[in-house]
Amino acid sequence: MQTTLSEHASQLPRAAEAERILRSCVHCGFCNATCPTYQLLGDELDGPRGRIYLIKQVLEGNEVTRKTQEHLDRCLSCRNCETTCPSGVEYHNLLDIGRAVVDAAVQRPLAQRLLRQGLRKLVPNPGLFKGLIGSGQVFRALLPGHLESKLPRSAEPAKQRPTALNARKMLILEGCVQSSLSPNTNAAAVRVLDQLKISVTSIKQAGCCGAVEYHLDAQTAGLDRARRNIDAWWPSIELGAEAIVQTASGCGAFIKEYGHLLSTDPAYADKARRVSALAKDLVEVLRDEELERLGVKSAQSIAFHCPCTLQHAQKLGGAVEAVLTSLGFNLTAVPEGHLCCGSAGTYSITQPELSLQLRDNKLNALESGKPDVIATANIGCQTHLGGAGRTPVRHWIELVEAALP
Incomplete structure (x- = not known):
C-alpha cells in the first residue's frame, strides 16, 4: 500500500x-x-x-x-x-x-473518560479490586446486570502452596484480578509444577503486566509498569530463574511484547528482550515435561476455549488441548474455535453489547458437544463466559490439579 x-x-x-x-x-x-x-x-x-x-x-x-x-x-x-x-x-x-x-x-465523552480512568485505577490494583469485589458480593442484587455478571458465582479458594525447594526454579506472575476472581488458579499451577520437581516463586514487587493501562489510552503508564516488573524480576533472573510463568494468557501476550515495546529505551531494551524470552505460558512449560509422572485420572468431558491471546498472539493454538488429551481428558469438538469470546481485557465493559453477542455465540459453540465443564487459559475469558451462568468455566490447570492422585 x-x-x-x-x-x-x-x-x-x-x-x-x-x-x-x-x-x-x-x-x-x-x-x-x-x-x-x-x-x-x-x-x-x-x-x-x-x-x-x-x-x-x-x-x-x-x-x-x-x-x-x-x-x-x-x-x-x-x-x-x-x-x-x-x-x-x-x-x-x-x-x-x-x-x-x-x-x-479526539477527546472522549465525559462518561467514557471517567469509565476508562476508573478501570485504569481499579484493575491493576489487586487490593482495591479485591475490596470492590467483596462489596459487590454484598450488594449483588442491586447491581446492573452487566456488572453483576462480572462477579464470580463460585470460586474455589486457594489451596496451600508447597514449600519444598526443588533444583529447578521459575517465577510466576500473580496478576491483577485473578487472585480475587479465581484464587486457586496460581496455587493449582504451583502444586502441579511441584509434582514435576519445579519450584515456583512470585515476586511481590511485580504487579500488573501493564496491558490494562496500555490499551486504555495510557501507553506511557503501561510501559512504566513493564519497567517496574523488569526491575522486580531481574535479581532472580540473574540468579538463574528458568522462566517467568503466566497462567493468564493475556498477561503473557503482553509480557512477550516487552522486548519490542521497549526496544528504543537504552536503559531497558536488553533487559526487556531477556524478560520476553523468559516469559512462558504455563502450557509451554508443561508440554515439555514427562506428564505421565502426574498420574492424572479424570472422566470429565471438557470443551476448551482457546483465548485469542493464546492462539493468535502467542501462537499456541492447540497446545493446551494436546496436553489435556495426553493426560486422558475427553475433549469435545468446538466449532469456530478461532473466534473471540468477547472478553478482550476490558472490552466487555467498554463495549458491552458487542461483547455479549460474541459471548453467547461462543458459548453456543462450546456447549454444542455437551461438556461437563468449559476450560480456558485466561481469567478475562473465564469470568466473561462464566458470567452467563450456564456451563461451569474453570482454568484448565485447576482441572488437572483436581485430578491428581
Whole structure:
C-alpha cells in the first residue's frame, strides 16, 4: 500500500514502524473473513482492512473524528486477522500506534473518560479490586446486570502452596484480578509444577503486566509498569530463574511484547528482550515435561476455549488441548474455535453489547458437544463466559490439579 506520512506523523517515535506495516498490507480482505466485529456489523470500517485504511488516513494528515475513534474502539485486538493474513501484517502494532494518535486528537465523552480512568485505577490494583469485589458480593442484587455478571458465582479458594525447594526454579506472575476472581488458579499451577520437581516463586514487587493501562489510552503508564516488573524480576533472573510463568494468557501476550515495546529505551531494551524470552505460558512449560509422572485420572468431558491471546498472539493454538488429551481428558469438538469470546481485557465493559453477542455465540459453540465443564487459559475469558451462568468455566490447570492422585 502506498503511504505518505504527514509531517507531524513522520515525527512520531514509531513512524517508521507504522509506515512499514502500512506498506505490507495488500488490502486482500482475507482478514475480514475472520474478524468478529466485521462478522457482527458487516461494516468495512469495523474490520481490519477498514481500520488500517482509517489509520492510514490519520497518519497522512486527514481529519481525525469521533467516528474514527469509535471504529478503532470496536476492535477487540484479538489478532485473529494476523493469523489469517497472508502478508504478515502486524496489525496490533499499527492499531496501538493509530489509537495513540487518534486519542491524542479526539477527546472522549465525559462518561467514557471517567469509565476508562476508573478501570485504569481499579484493575491493576489487586487490593482495591479485591475490596470492590467483596462489596459487590454484598450488594449483588442491586447491581446492573452487566456488572453483576462480572462477579464470580463460585470460586474455589486457594489451596496451600508447597514449600519444598526443588533444583529447578521459575517465577510466576500473580496478576491483577485473578487472585480475587479465581484464587486457586496460581496455587493449582504451583502444586502441579511441584509434582514435576519445579519450584515456583512470585515476586511481590511485580504487579500488573501493564496491558490494562496500555490499551486504555495510557501507553506511557503501561510501559512504566513493564519497567517496574523488569526491575522486580531481574535479581532472580540473574540468579538463574528458568522462566517467568503466566497462567493468564493475556498477561503473557503482553509480557512477550516487552522486548519490542521497549526496544528504543537504552536503559531497558536488553533487559526487556531477556524478560520476553523468559516469559512462558504455563502450557509451554508443561508440554515439555514427562506428564505421565502426574498420574492424572479424570472422566470429565471438557470443551476448551482457546483465548485469542493464546492462539493468535502467542501462537499456541492447540497446545493446551494436546496436553489435556495426553493426560486422558475427553475433549469435545468446538466449532469456530478461532473466534473471540468477547472478553478482550476490558472490552466487555467498554463495549458491552458487542461483547455479549460474541459471548453467547461462543458459548453456543462450546456447549454444542455437551461438556461437563468449559476450560480456558485466561481469567478475562473465564469470568466473561462464566458470567452467563450456564456451563461451569474453570482454568484448565485447576482441572488437572483436581485430578491428581
